Amino acid sequence: xxxxxxxxxxxxxxxxxxxxxxxxxxxxxxxxxxxxxxxxxxxxxxxxxxxxxxxxxxxxxxxxxxxxxxxxxxxxxxxxxxxxxxxxxxxxxxxxxxxxxxxxxxxxxxxx
Amino acid sequence: xxxxxxxxxxxxxxxxxxxxxxxxxxxxxxxxxxxxxxxxxxxxxxxxxxxxxxxxxxxxxxxxxxxxxxxxxxxxxxxxxxxxxxxxxxxxxxxxxxxxxxxxxxxxxxxxxxxx
Numbered sequence: 001x002x003x004x005x006x007x008x009x010x011x012x013x014x015x016x017x018x019x020x021x022x023x024x025x026x027x028x029x030x031x032x033x034x035x036x037x038x039x040x041x042x043x044x045x046x047x048x049x050x051x052x053x054x055x056x057x058x059x060x061x062x063x064x065x066x067x068x069x070x071x072x073x074x075x076x077x078x079x080x081x082x083x084x085x086x087x088x089x090x091x092x093x094x095x096x097x098x099x100x101x102x103x104x105x106x107x108x109x110x111x112x
Numbered sequence: 113x114x115x116x117x118x119x120x121x122x123x124x125x126x127x128x129x130x131x132x133x134x135x136x137x138x139x140x141x142x143x144x145x146x147x148x149x150x151x152x153x154x155x156x157x158x159x160x161x162x163x164x165x166x167x168x169x170x171x172x173x174x175x176x177x178x179x180x181x182x183x184x185x186x187x188x189x190x191x192x193x194x195x196x197x198x199x200x201x202x203x204x205x206x207x208x209x210x211x212x213x214x215x216x217x218x219x220x221x222x223x224x225x226x227x228x
Contacts, residue, residue, distance in 0.1 A: 002154045033216065043195060043218035058216060090155070097200045100145065103155040 003027065004104035006091050012110045018079040021107045025072055025093030031055070032074040033094075033101060034066055038087040049074055050096075078109070086111045114138045116198050118219035125227050129184045132222045134196030136177055144179035145197040149221070155195065162202040186226045193221040 003026035013019055025032050034046040036059075045058035049068035060066075063081075068074045078085060088108050092101040116136045124130055134144060146159040159181055166173040173179070183190060196219040 002156075004154070035218075042220040045216040045218065048216070056216065092155075100157040100160055102157075103147070105152075105154050 002102040002104065004091060004093050004102050006089075006104035006107050008107060009105065010108045010110075012112060013081060015081055015083060015111055017081050017111075018077065019081065019109065021076040021078070021089050021091075021109070023074045023076070023091030023093075023104060025074070025091075026102055029093035029095055029102070030072065031094045031096060031101070032068055032072070033092040034060075034074070034076050035090040035092065036087045037090060037106070038084075043090075046076070055097075081111045083111050085109065114142075114198050114217040116196055116217050116219035118194075118196055118222045120220070121223045121225070123225040123227065124186060126187055127185055128226075129182065130186055130224065131180050131182050132194050132196075132224065133178065133180045134219055136179070136196075136198050136217075136219075138177070138198055138217075141174055141201045143199040143202055144174065145199055146179075146181045147195045147197060149193045149195065151192075158194070164202055183224075186224070188226050188228050191224055191226045193223050195219060195221045 005024040007022045011019055030051045033048045035043055036046055037043045046060040047066050048056040052068050063079050066076045088106045090103055090106045092103045094101040119133050141163045144161040147155040148158050149155050161179050163174055198217040
């Protein structure tokens, strides 16, 4: 158990809908990272938050947004969903940049 | 921009030694992480290579833009997907790398299959 909790584990929704994925980092970790894993693109970094502030941005679409709350949990909001958004979304956390990050088990999103 | 390349698939027999390559383009002196993904398990960290500890790892090193991972005497249970991740420089090399604003970049992964 990595200590990073993601909910829900599975999500099925229709095109055009909006969903929220939740991540609880390990106790004491200030950084939260979001990644998307799809068959064609592999693992892609989406966005990083550090202690509530956006720290780094990767290949995150404008339809997607994230935030980190004062209790350090994070949410990834995906809106106007398309079939191509079906993927496994991972959250990871670390104490700070440049050291190991611990990954959650992921949320599998299926858009139908 | 950063990019990471990994060998797609490697198949070996139990007991063999395996080197999985990770070559990359980036500026400065990044940190290279190796993660392993077993079915239905979270990604787990295997190795973290920085400029400070680069000499401890076999094969190439960060200056060569090559950070392989070597596994000796592999078992069937080592069959998994191995990912290389390009990350920000360690603290001592942050300034030399022009700051720590690195875009975290994963390679596409190496599928290691170990046959009995």
